Amino acid sequence: MTSKITNRIALTVIVLCALVMTATLAALLGYILYHGLSAISLSFLTKDSSSFQAGGGIKNQLWNSFYILFATMLFTVPLGLCGGIYLSEYAKPNKLTQFIRSCVEVLASLPSIVVGMFGLLIFVNYFGWQYSILSGALALTVFNLPVIVRVTEDALQSVPRELREGGLALGVTQWHTIKTIVVPAAFPGILTGIILSAGRVFGESAALLFTAGLSTPNLDFSNWNPMSMTSPLNPFRSAETLSVHIWQVNTAGITPDIQTIANGSSAVLVLCVLGFNLFARMVGKFIDRKLTGKA
Amino acid sequence: MNQVYVKQNVEESHQNMKKASPVLEVKDLNIYYGEHHAVKHITMPIEEKSITALIGPSGCGKSTFLRTINRMNDLIHGARSEGEILYGGINLLTPKVDVVQLRKEIGMVFQRPNPFPKSIYENLVLSLKFSGIRDKKKLKDIAEDCLRKAALWDEVKDRLDKSALSLSGGQQQRLCIARALALKPKVLLLDEPSSALDPISSSKIEELLLKLKEEYTIIIVTHNMQQAARIADKTAFFYQGELIEYGNTDQMFTHPAEKRTEDYISGRFG
Secondary structure, three states: OOHHHHHHHHHHHHHHHHHHHHHHHHHHHHHHHHHHHOOOOHHHHHOOOOOOOOOOOOHHHHHHHHHHHHHHHHHHHHHHHHHHHHHHHHOOOOHHHHHHHHHHHHHHOOOHHHHHHHHHHHHHHHOOOOOOHHHHHHHHHHHHHHHHHHHHHHHHHOOOHHHHHHHHHOOOOHHHHHHHHHHHHHHHHHHHHHHHHHHHHHHOOHHHHOOOOOOOOOOOOOOOOOOOOOOOOOOOOOOOOHHHHHHHHHHHOOOOOHHHHHHHHHHHHHHHHHHHHHHHHHHHHHHHHHHHOOO | OHHHHHHHHHHHHHHHOOOOOEEEEEEEEEEEEOOEEEEEEEEEEEEOOOEEEEEOOOOOOHHHHHHHHOOHHHHOOOEEEEEEEEEOOEEOOOOOOOHHHHHHHEEEEOOOOOOOOOEHHHHHHHHHHHOOOOOHHHHHHHHHHHHHHOOOHHHHOOOOOOEHHHOOHHHHHHHHHHHHHOOOOOEEEEEOOOOOOOHHHHHHHHHHHHHHOOOOEEEEEOOOHHHHHHHOOEEEEEEOOEEEEEEEHHHHHHOOOOHHHHHHHOOOOO
């Protein structure tokens, strides 16, 4: 076989694989949006869900999803940033560092249902926080933390060594060099990683089944006292998120319009995740332009 | 034989330039990377307000030597040094030396321009802000002064708030020199500062260094023999970690005392 033919075969196979992948994604997205978009309306987004009548909305679920996402990020971003900075900048290349890194990797590949069970045992039962936003957010923290650590470490590692040396050679301490030069240079990468992981957190359901619960108490959106049981801000109330709602409606729903609600919720979920991704790209590009002075 | 010659040469140069006192005195310096003996028994004085060029083939230890002077080699895992580098009577290699303070007095410019991905102005004042200077007016004045000294002011004065990465390679390198001047160092170490630049940018850097030596002591590592011949007052030839010859540049390039120096300078190896 001549090298020319080999080359052509390789190219064909690769192009075919790429086509299959793209087609799958397009079909999936098309299916979800085709069935779902028609179900989305203002009232669908702003109405409470109903337990047995048709015409329920997803207002609470949508709010819960964003609230849990926010709480999760509040825990993971500072912790993950510090962990990533430690691993990339301070940790000496020894056995302990290697061990920490493997732990991060194992944690990142833990099945989310296992994380959910862990959350049930620790946060829900042991700490007695019941099914709540807090338990859910902490479980998702376990789920998301390794990703943020990894993203931060990778972004910092891609900052050229010359910049660190440049800072140190100016008589600037290591911490100040990291703070004012290295982290800002890695910022676009870190931010993109955080936003992408937000999409993953937003769509997560298995880890929340046993931690945030399958129901939401009646919420009063005019009550912003976080201690009140009907307040949307209360972190100790149970909270069904959008992705859990999809699962819940499909397995145990008794309303006549199950299909419509599931389709609409799926479409909203996918659109949100898509939004996160596009937003991540835009922000990354914007900052990159600003830093390299092309804008 | 070698060692003796170097010493004679050093003494000779001492007598030649009595008025210029050495700002750095290197005494029996040895540098190791783990087991590897990278720099061997270097002894040389470095005179104030002059340009000293370090030449030699790749891997001869000249960059390692340079990076030891401001203790940048501390960052390399497994690197250690023995001997003395006296600066104002203090041995820079002792652990109690404050490296942060040391690096303020002995600045460094690297082979590849490494401006921070920030504005031109931020590049200049970063170290000043770290040293606690907050006065906007003062920061601006120092930034302008440094840019003028680095012959970059006219090119960038209208776009100080633009990213430093938007500058050309040569401008970036001059910005790095300007940045190093901000802290008013006594000594400037340059590690092949123009090897990544085109000939025009390179000659601008050379002009700049000739001007800067009126105020600063400059030590430059270079692979470019002509560059050493053009700008350096003193030249040191390193080979396999040893200082083979050290003396006045003119003399070294016209009548090298050592066969190996002659071979290297005339391009027979290296």
